[in-house]
Each structure stands twice: as structure tokens, then as C-alpha cells.
Amino acid sequence: MGNDRIYALSNQGNYSIRFDLKDKEGNKRFAIYREFWIENEDNLYRLHVSYYSGDAGDSISGHNQFRLILIIRIMPKPLKKLGRTSIVTVPILMDST
Numbered sequence: 001m002g003n004d005r006i007y008a009l010s011n012q013g014n015y016s017i018r019f020d021l022k023d024k025e026g027n028k029r030f031a032i033y034r035e036f037w038i039e040n041e042d043n044l045y046r047l048h049v050s051y052y053s054g055d056a057g058d059s060i061s062g063h064n065q066f067r068l069i070l071i072i073r074i075m076p077k078p079l080k081k082l083g084r085t086s087i088v089t090v091p092i093l094m095d096s097t
Helices: 003-010
Strands: 017-022 028-038 047-054 068-074 087-093
Touching (some): 003 028
Antiparallel strands (some): 017 028, 068 087
16 A cells, blocks of 8 residues: 555544454454544654454554554465465564664
8 A cells, every 4th residue: 555645544634553363273353543643754753553452462552652663575475365476564673763
């Protein structure tokens, strides 16, 4: 999706973000942050999250105000649901400086 698009979307109003996770055994967990947005490029796309709830554990609040960098990885094998080469965006959180 890209940082510019996430910035544009997350700064139109008040937004939350939800992460739905599933491990290889099929166990499901979720994490919700009631407040979510990132800053613009001039401010190094700093991540802002708060007000966690869920059962996945709060592993993101400790990265509040870290720089967000997205790495795009092209999957060599197609995902079954899509039936074509898939592009996966992986968020990487950098230090807060």
C-alpha cells in the first residue's frame, strides 16, 4: 500500500486498526488499537497507536512514535485464494530517533 497512502487514509479522521492472526495450528488471536495514525514523510512516517484491546498481546504500543518503513516482498508462489503472484507488504518499525 505504501506509507503515503497509509498517511492519507489515517489522517482523514479518527481511525482504529485491527490485526487478526492465525498460527499454523489454526489458533486465532486479535489485537485492536482504538487510535491509529502515521505522520507524513517530513516527520518520517512516525507510527501512533494507543488503547490496545484483544487477546494477541500488546506488542505494538512499545513502538509508538517509531518510524514506519514498509518493505514489499513478492511471493514466489501464488497464494491459493488469489491464484496469482502475491505482493506482501511487511511493516518494519525503526527506532524513535
